[in-house]
Amino acid sequence: MKKIILYLLIVFSQTISGQVKLFENQKLAATCKVWGYLKYYHPKVANGDFNWDNKLFEVLPQVEKAQTKEEFSLVLEKWIDALGEVKEIIPIIPSKEIEYFDKNFDLSWISNNELFSKKLFAKLKFIENNRFQGQQHYVESDYAENIFLKNENFDNLNYIDKNSRILVLFMYWNVMEYFFPYKYLMDQKWDTTLEEMLPVFIQAKNEGDFYIAMQKLTVKLNDTHAVFYKYNSENLYYFPTNCKIIDEKLVVTEILADSLAETDDIKIGDVITKINNKTIKEIILENRDLIGGSNESVYLRNIVEPILSGDSDTVKIEFLKDSKNTTRTINLHNYHDSHKNKYVKGRIKKEKIKILENNIGYVDMGILYVKNIPEMIENLKSTNAIIFDMRNYPNGTYDEISKFLNSKEKEYIIYTKPDLSYPGRYKWSKPRFCGSENKNNYKGKVVVLLNEESLSQSEQTAMCFQTGDNTTIIGSQTAGADGNVSNFEVIKGVFTRFTGIGVYYPDKRETQRIGIIPDIEIKPTILGIQQGKDEVLDRAIQFIETGK
The missing domain is CATH 2.30.42.10 (PDZ domain)
Incomplete structure (x- = not known):
């Protein structure tokens, strides 16, 4: 009992004096956040004035030696000071025309008084208020305004080097922290993931351990677009x-x-x-x-x-x-032999467009192209209904088809896109439209078939078709990942991607993780497969014929 009281008195006295010893995981997690923050916010770092990876390697030994909050904060303060003066600029006032989406945005960690001194907090806050406003050195927007990485060089990194693995984790974590639009929808807070994954990356002893660590990290995004694999992987x-x-x-x-x-x-x-x-x-x-x-x-x-x-x-x-x-x-x-049917020409000739019994049109959206749309319209314009099968990946046909289905132009989608002048913040786009004024639009029933194979463009196409005058969605939950993807390598030859822009209905309802909700839910059964039935298609035909 006396020993316990003595221990508590020591801890209490350390707390009062501010000398509580920090754990390695605490220090590395905080360093990760500061490193990423400076990478995208500090005017000279974001401008590319330094080899920022090497700057991390230089500071890590000092971080390791720091034992207390004061020592740790002093290391980071000196690190920031060595980057040069941050000039005070005219206050940045957002345009009144911009509507921000801020569920993802959170810089509250810079005020963590358990880890950072008041002086360090003041430096970080000053950098936020006087952040870089030019063209980012490490990220850039593409035509769709999702980001791609540039000026990253991991050619010299190797799996057995602890610092290399830490750098990969820091880079990946910060890319998602600032540029993954659905961070707020993860099952687990991204901060918690960092704390959990640091020991996994540090303890990885070989290439296999590193791959498992990366797999576990990407899974935490809860994003169907998020994949991780090696180029030229060994034979499976x-x-x-x-x-x-x-x-x-x-x-x-x-x-x-x-x-x-x-x-x-x-x-x-x-x-x-x-x-x-x-x-x-x-x-x-x-x-x-x-x-x-x-x-x-x-x-x-x-x-x-x-x-x-x-x-x-x-x-x-x-x-x-x-x-x-x-x-x-x-x-x-091997893959070629096990997938041989793919390589046998003409083995199965799928029909893009056909007419089923009772004058019901059917379109396989996975093999229909824009050039086939005039033929589709001509063949199916007099049918009682059209089934668009999107249990596959379409080919950019939604815009032209919607002009045939809709009687007028309608809003169908709205995006959130990253603001590179204020990393971590997102801006709402203006709604996009599909369809057009068309008194001769298709008057029959429209049914869209969806399931877990319906990903990204399939989901966006379904959102477009839902604006039609008489559309019903039949099937099951879709893949729940819409929006253009951002691709990059984490180490040379190791590829990953994630959803780069947020996709919502015009009323700002979410689609990520939820997918497109069917009006009539139906899934295949074991018996149905054994009997050679397509139960989803059969249910669509039943609905068309009975209205139920």
Whole structure:
């Protein structure tokens, strides 16, 4: 008891004197934030006057030696002073025409009095008020106004160097901190992710550990666009089918290599209950921090290929058939052989446009191009209804098709875009329109089919078609990631991306993570797949014919 009281007295006395010892994680997380802040805010750093990566490497040993708030703040103060004078400028007054979206914006950390002295806070606040107003050295907007990175050079970084790994984490974290429009929609606060991931990056001992760390980091974005992979990755082996997870089982939905599937007696509708002795439910649970997605539907989509591929050319699979479980060892194959049907010309000729029974038009949006739209209009203008199948990725056809569907021009979308003059802040765009004044527009029912394969442009196209005079969405939750993507490398040969602009309905309803909500929800069933049915398409036809 006496020892506990003595310990508490020591801690209390340290707190009173401001000499509480800081932990390495605290110091590195704060240094990450200051480094990124100066990178985009300090007039000389944002202008490219320094090798900012080297400046980080120079200050890290001093950060490591600092033991208290006072020592740590002094290191950062001297670091900032060494960059040169920040000149006071005329107060920056935003244009009255700009409407800001600030759910993402938060610089409150600079006033953290547990880590930063009043003097350091004053320096950081002064930099904010007199921030860089020129062309950013490290980021730039493209035509859509999402950012791309420039003047980043990671060629000399290596996975076994601790400082290299810290730099990669700092760079990635700050790009998302200031330029990911949906930071506020993450499951976990981005600050917490930084604190959690620092030890993971620091303790990574080899290339494999580094890749796992990066996978875990990108998954935290909860963004279907966010991917992470290596160019020229080592050879993997694949299962010769596409599958879908239904009721915590894996169901074969498509054969990708006929002869290989036939050799192993694999058919559409086969039900897989275990892979290498693990149930599908167990596999779903254990991969949540390694495989990303905006929502559960797309997570279950994204997990299928990784769990049915690997560096071994065989896999043990348990099948469920006639209420009996049987386990077989199945061969996996290189990508070209396992996806052979893709390379056989003319094997399956899909129809872009066709007329189903009862004068119902059907359009496969994944293979329809702008040049095909006049033909589509001519063939389908007299139909009772048109089904636009967007369980795929369209080809920029929404604008021209909407002129055929709509009787007048309507607002359908609004964006948030980064303000590079005030990093972290976003501006609302003006609404965009689709359709046109057209008294001869299509008068029949319009049905759009969507599911978890409907991503980005599919979702934006659906938003456009929803403005039509008689549109119904049928299917299930979409991928929940709309908006142009920003791509970059984190280390040479290692690629990643994220959604770069925010996408909303004109009334500012969110689409990220939610996706496009169907008017009628319908999902495939195991029995339906085994019977060769397209239950989503069948439900659309039922609705067209009955109105229910």
